[in-house]
Amino acid sequence: MKKIINDPANVVEEMVRGMTKVYPQYIKKIPNTTAMIRSDEKSMKNKVGIVSGGGSGHEPAHAGYIGKGMLTAAVAGQVFTSPTPDQIYEAIKLSDHGKGVFLIIKNYSGDVMNFEMAKDMAEMDGIKVKSIVIDDDIAVENSLYTQGRRGVAGTVFMHKILGAAADQGVNLDEIEELAQKVLPHINTIAVALSAATVPEVGKPGFELADDEIEYGVGIHSEPGYRREKIKPSKGLVKELLGKIDESLHLDANKKYAILINGMGATPLMEQFIFSNDVYEELAERNIKPVFAKVGNYMTSIDMAGISLTILEIEDEKWLEYLNYPVKTIAW
Template sequence: MKKIINDPKDVLTEMVAGLVGAYPDRLVQIPETFVVKRKENAQQVALVSGGGSGHEPAHAGFVGEGMLSAAVCGQVFTSPTPDQIYEAIKATNEGKGVLLIVKNYSGDVMNFEMAQDMADIDDIPIGFVLVDDDIAVEDSTYTQGRRGVAGTVLVHKILGAWAKNGATVQELEKAGKELVPKIKTIGVALSGATVPEVGKPGFELADDEIEFGVGIHGEPGYRREKIKTSKEMAQEIVTKLKAEFKWEKGDTYGVLVNGMGATPLMEQYIFFNDVKTILAEEGLTITFSKVGNYMTSIDMAGLSLTMIHTDQAIVEALEAPVDTIAW
């Protein structure tokens, strides 16, 4: 294992310190926690998300005006604890309540729900949106149902815009539950991720192998096979997404190509170009697009494709200005 770290046990501590230290004008760390929050709270419903570390810039990179109020960082690939989530809730609530945005992993769901119960006891208005955009497999490692992956970032962005515009916690929860089914994702891996304290990849692929549908913690996908061209990979993934969306010519979609951590932007842009060509042949209109590393898996080589069925309100929210370090 070759990584630019000190002691593997100190990765989270030192990463969070470095993150807030690099952007002291925007971010602060709640003392005695691994919660990263906006330097100044806003008079609106607060949005809190989080999960295991190793997916940077998710979620702390999306803390700021127009997106998240705070992100709770767990150990690598491990859910944050309920008490840390509760500290984020208390620190960001300005009387208008808090919306929790949670990826569908068993530990995350359990711990965020426990924090929600703690907030209820303190009469803090609280909402809960569960993201399960990964259509590759169901009931995989760590999950009941579908996993939450890169589409979660789009939920941060859209609900963040609506929260800034004054939506209530009840309105945001309802909107989030209506939004999530419009977002679907599939990933493809070229190599596994190495957790620092483990010291070796979670799975191994031969030099000429890829795996479709791998999760962001290295959970199994739906098929392993020989390497394909970017066009062939794009066709495979778009075909799967089409079967889920059941789109028709003239429909409008946003597209997010997300790097898993070790895939150069050069390759991500090539893949996006192939996706764009296929969607044009399908008669779809792309109303929003973004390419880059947003929900990674440490040093995994690969990428994911997220599509979102858009309308004018969603596009306006996706294009609304934000002040974060990673959007």
């Protein structure tokens, strides 16, 4: 294992210190935690706080999306491990500015349990808290760490849409309703060329031969649905887009936003080649995306691979929220 670290046991703490030192205009560390919050959180007065988080190793998620127009706070657990309820609770308390807090939770057993516990603790303090559990990964119905589908890169679209709504003064009940409407329209699927290596483990989560790929892997190196010989980018796009089409029923009369996401070790050159093939494949269906992002948005440490997320734009307001200006590290 070759990594630019000091002590594998201190990776998250040192990462948080580094992020907050480099970007004090956006984020600051919540004392005695590895959670981070907007440096200008006072400007959230009379607005709903939006909090997310999860295990570290998915950077820039989630702290990279803290700031005006997106998240109020993000809680960083240990690598691929849910943050503890007490840390989430501290983030909720500091994110409440009189209008309540909304939690965006990826569908992993530990995250769901710990965020729900923190929610209960906050409600005992009189803080209004609502939440959504993101399950956008269509690759497998159940995985090693979930009941139901996993929450992956499509979570970032939820950060963006709900964050914009909150910044415009939408109330807590309306944000919950918006989240519930958006969620079924987000589909994601990934392919891996190699697995992630957790620093404290020191070896990849699974082994692929030099000429192998695996479809449907999760962001913690969870297994996918099929392993086969590597294909050109066009072949990968046909597989992933085909799976999304089966689920979302792509329609030339509808509008779509896409997120092409590098898993951590995939060069932007390859991401843009893949993007070109996605656009060409969609054009054959007479579809031109109305919104697109390409880059590393929800990674898996050093996994080589890519994920494709498609959001069906059911309401023009959603597109307005996607284009709403933000001040964050990573969007």
